[in-house]
């Protein structure tokens with residue numbers, strides 16, 4: 357019985373975790389960022405072309421400690437540290453980096 361509960365929990369958790377960078381983008385970023393056009397925030401294409409993987413992840417997790425380093429006067433982007441799990445952070449970072457060539 358315990359095993360069944362554990363399996364059900366795992367299925368439930370994986371069903372609730374977003375499976376691709378595009379899903380993460382649509383769920384959390386699209387309101388402020390677009391792929392190649394400037395929106396409220398910079399385009400993912402600009403970010404992919406100008407930043408390192410560490411800078412991108414750093415800004416998603418802790419924008420308040422990154423924005424000055426990246427040249428912004430103020431930061432309005434919310435932190436996604438408590439929103440995204442590790443996989444989702446990987447997916448969205450890869451998704452951003454892929455916009456470089458588009």
Ligand code: HEC
Pocket residue numbers: 380381384385386387388389396397398403407411412413415416419423426428430431432433434436448
């Ligand atoms: C409420 C609007 C808003 C949302 C939602 C948002 N961002 Fe941002 N983002 C911004 C703004 C504005 C900036 C410019 C700097 C700042 O405000 O911190 C920014 C900056 C960034 C940067 C650094 C930009 C640079 O110059 O390198 C990254 C990376 C980034 N956002 C990724 C994301 C990702 C990924 C998501 C979704 C998980 C997301 N943002 C959701 C508004 C937002």
